[in-house]
Amino acid sequence: MIKKAFLSILLCSLTLYTSAQDHTFKHYTTKQGLLSNASQSILTDSNGYLWITTSEGVQKFNGSTFKNFTIKEGLSSNFASNLFEDSRGRIWVATVSGGANYIENDSVVSLKDKLPQKFAHIKSFLEMKNGNIIYFTTKGIIEYDDVQAKVRVDDSVFKLLVDDGPICLFRMFKGRRQSTTTTGYC
Numbered sequence: 001m002i003k004k005a006f007l008s009i010l011l012c013s014l015t016l017y018t019s020a021q022d023h024t025f026k027h028y029t030t031k032q033g034l035l036s037n038a039s040q041s042i043l044t045d046s047n048g049y050l051w052i053t054t055s056e057g058v059q060k061f062n063g064s065t066f067k068n069f070t071i072k073e074g075l076s077s078n079f080a081s082n083l084f085e086d087s088r089g090r091i092w093v094a095t096v097s098g099g100a101n102y103i104e105n106d107s108v109v110s111l112k113d114k115l116p117q118k119f120a121h122i123k124s125f126l127e128m129k130n131g132n133i134i135y136f137t138t139k140g141i142i143e144y145d146d147v148q149a150k151v152r153v154d155d156s157v158f159k160l161l162v163d164d165g166p167i168c169l170f171r172m173f174k175g176r177r178q179s180t181t182t183t184g185y186c
Helices: 002-019 155-163
Strands: 041-044 050-054 057-061 066-069 080-085 091-095 100-104 107-110 122-127 133-137 141-145 150-154 168-173 176-181
Touching: 041 080, 050 080, 057 080, 057 091, 080 122, 091 122
Parallel strands: none
Antiparallel strands: 041 050, 050 057, 057 066, 080 091, 091 100, 100 107, 122 133, 133 141, 141 150, 168 176
């Protein structure tokens, strides 16, 4: 009986100890450097940087300062909606009306001119085994051939996927789950 009482007290104290840990949260707003107080997407890249999309552009946060990427730095649109890191460490930026962009070594590459305007609203990205990037848009699926720097549009695949409802695709990359859907949400 004494052993059971001792074990109960020990377990209760361990529970109290583990639940009493302090967590520190910092609150950032436009006063601390955010482009906007509302964000659409957040990504932690493989180097530990935090990337944030807003209606005013994209930001890279190193834990103390923000680096901005907007139209001024080469983004095709400030209204960034989603982020994706590929196997080369590039950060892909989906925009609502400006198509796809990627950021490599803090330089923006816009691919807006490679897409017909009807495909400019990108929802999400996925990388294929061959390194090509798939864009899911509101009007179709786009394949970007990185080696040839060209875009292939496939309306028929998108129609098949949408007619059967939203599809969610998953894969593991560097120990992290990547997912995307025809609707942009999993």
